[in-house]
Amino acid sequence: MKYLLVQEDEEGVERLWGRCAGVEGLFVDPVPPPRETLTLRGCSPEGPLSEILAEPGVSFRGLGDMCVEVWDEEEPVQWWTLVDAVVVAHQPHPGDPARYDVVIGAGVRNEESFFDVPATPRFELLAGTTVAAARAGRCSSVDGLFAPRADPDPVPLELIGCEATEPLLVGTQRPRRWAGAWADLLVLDRHGAVMASCSVDLAVSEARPSVLGYGLEDITLTDGGTDRPSPAARGIWTEWYQGPPAAPNGWAPYDAQGRTAWLELTTRAWRGRASGPDRTGGAYHLDGRFVTDVPGLHCAIAEALLGPGRYFGREWNAFKDCLSGGFGVAPPFTLTWHESDVARDALADVVEDPEGQLSYFEETVQLLERCGVTVVLR
Incomplete structure (x- = not known):
């Protein structure tokens, strides 16, 4: 089983609703607005x-x-x-x-x-x-910006080879009489660790004996949710299915969309790591050869501070939060940014604050220094 359906109750306890061998329709491009x-x-x-x-x-x-x-x-x-x-x-x-x-x-x-x-x-x-x-x-x-707009039609999701538990089992037996509820679809890697999750609506439109047999069911959910990964992320998820990456720069061959998908997986991987006290002091080295966009910058910084596949913010506000502590490394420390001109040139016209005069690269260096990091640009 590669997927779990769970729902969290008011006390934060996750309840298992089902296990599935496969999911069809997990990777979809968002429906373009009219x-x-x-x-x-x-x-x-x-x-x-x-x-x-x-x-x-x-x-x-x-x-x-x-x-x-x-x-x-x-x-x-x-x-x-x-x-x-x-x-x-x-x-x-x-x-x-x-x-x-x-x-x-x-x-x-x-x-x-x-x-x-x-x-x-x-x-x-x-x-x-x-x-x-x-x-x-x-x-x-x-x-025209604030005009009312209808929500897009939901895109269904197929759960293949599903072992349903109560109360999802009730929905498969009486799909037209059961309203369902929102739950998390947890995606497991080959070691059984959760590598990703997305929200799905458990309203069942159809349930039938599974093509996999063995008393399993194939279940059609009316709405597979809006936070499903795009088809561009499929190769990245296949790579992470073997386990979190161990070699550096695994994100580098991908474009900005792929690197964003990589960062999404680091977020879930961070949640599953055992927490401990932050390390302070020391020297870290950032490989800047592939920092050609904002997602690449955050991939490279996290990798420099914590190692491959680790999380240290995936956008500006989350990055600032990580520098405040609680994510494994906290200032003061020294960060040597090798090949820094690659990011300086690539992000020259990218801004975080439209009121400011600095590029995203310059804002990042300034933020690091303001938080107590000694930045050495090479």
Whole structure:
């Protein structure tokens, strides 16, 4: 059995709902949001957006994904992704000819957020995603951003060769009368350790004798959840199935999407490690040859401090938390960053703070030094 279905009760105790030999439909690309037309009002473009608007014949020029950060007076409180954004048209803003009204065609996705829209918001634009982005300017409003949107249709998931326990067993016997519940699908490696997990809805649409026989069932879940890995992660999961990596730079051959999937697996692997006191002092060496994007930077830092397959944050905020202690290594210590020019050049246009003037690489070095790390750039 390679998969477990568990649900955590109110006291934090996990209850087993079933065991499965296989899962079909685990690796899926997210359903793309429908295309919409939005208008960036009073836009002061920078970076990639400024370059596009400066070119003649600007209509229908692609920007890739864009991130719109909604700020109150002090900080961002909402994050939106404009998927595969395309500049359709632009014209001078009526109130200020130095600014523009820019019409964008894109799919719109609201990233996880628990904050209401501020009374007087401002909008920061980033070309890319919240993980890795280049500053693209700011605007006074975005027409169409806060329109109501229907949730995408759920994508089913097939549990193959399943041994169901109560209460999932009730759902397989009476699928139309059982509403189900959300649970965690735990993915095991060949040693039986949990290497990954995702949330699934246990609403059963069909249950039938398994193709594997032996009294097992094949169960169709109506909704396999939205946090399933993409097909690009399949090879990485196959590699990790043999156990956490032992050799360095296993993440290096992958692109940014693959490296992000690698970081996801390090998160779960860290949860399963025995905790102990943080190490302080000492000298560490970062192999910077392959740090060509933000996920690669976090892979390399974690590997330098803790070893292959280990976790030390997968994005900016988590990285800051790790530097505060509790993750195996804590400042003060010395970090020698070899081939640092690779990251300096690759991340020159990538920013973490749209209000700042530093690149992601420079912000990382500054944060390390501010936390008590002696950084030696080679």
